[in-house]
Amino acid sequence: MVRGRIIVDTERCKGCGLCVAFCPKGVVHLAAALNAAGHHPAHLHDPDGKCTGCTLCALVCPEAAITVYRTFSVKASVTAGGVCALEAAS
């Protein structure tokens, strides 16, 4: 399974809301607080772990303010012969 998360550089963010509009999981929001330039910066609110790391938010951001991270879960099993097999965990 692939899980994603994003980090927003809040001081680069202009609060345009493009990332909010394009996130297919609806987990990007604009903060109520203002950054130093007076914009409401985007942030991830994802209590249910819906972000897939699809990178759409980062691709549409005109300020390149979003970094996307992905985590992959794998299952490992070792046979009697000592062969290790990895497969994607569901």
Ligand code: SF4
């Ligand atoms: S990486 Fe994809 S799912 Fe995650 S916050 Fe960005 S647009 Fe949404």
Ligand code: SF4
């Ligand atoms: S697209 Fe970029 S500049 Fe616009 S709100 Fe999102 S992080 Fe901020």
